[in-house]
């Protein structure tokens with residue numbers, strides 16, 4: 042198990058604004074910092090900017106203004122060749138899953154481990170274990186096009202968590218499953234968090250936010266992040 046010092050910030054936004062092309066700013070004056078090992082729900086109305094904020098966090102976009110610091114690096118000063126190593130420290134559950142259709146469920150989930158050169162005997166031990174845990178023991182050799190939406194979502198989650206990333210970002214990770222499976226997935230994120238991963242989950246699922254109310258919230262309103270104590 043890797044131990045990370047508590048008290049450090051894994052990510053910090055300072056005066057961040059984001060616009061797409063020449064459009065209006067969809068995020069403005071975003072300021073927050075997430076301590077290493079913390080757990081947050083990212084909430085806000087549809088179109089408020091949750092996915093855009095996650096894209097900035099996983100280096101899918103650069104801010105139009107302000108500063109984003111990730112793992113103590115100002116991302117504006119990060120060289121192109123440094124990005125893959127930074128991205129490997131982040132697990133992402135995309136809203137549209139982004140699975141590789143020509144690979145089996147097992148091979149999709151194994152990818153982050155194989156990229157890192159983890160021994161095949163370890164891969165063959167850990168991936169089936171995790172897939173069983175998320176209820177996909179019978180789909181291990183199926184390819185994504187034959188899976189349901191909820192099954193694909195669980196493959197995407199397994200792929201994001203298998204390498205115990207330093208930062209886990211999940212965009213609506215329970216949008217396609219019932220509340221029982223959603224709770225199980227939340228427990229999986231909590232287990233990962235206990236091992237030191239900082240977790241950010243964008244969700245509309247008020248049931249989950251209420252059920253796991255011990256976790257803090259990042260709430261987006263009118264394109265800016267307000268912490269719960271700042272909310273009206």
Ligand SMILES: Nc1ncnc2c1ncn2[C@@H]1O[C@H](COP(=O)(O)OP(=O)(O)OP(=O)(O)O)[C@@H](O)[C@H]1O
Pocket residue numbers: 061064067085086087088089090091092093094
């Ligand atoms: N690729 C894009 N190009 C232009 N505008 C975009 C793009 N992606 C998002 N936007 C705009 O940015 C704003 C925030 O969108 P975003 O997808 O971040 O919201 P969201 O809170 O994740 O919404 P939802 O809960 O519906 O997924 C919206 O006004 C949206 O139209």
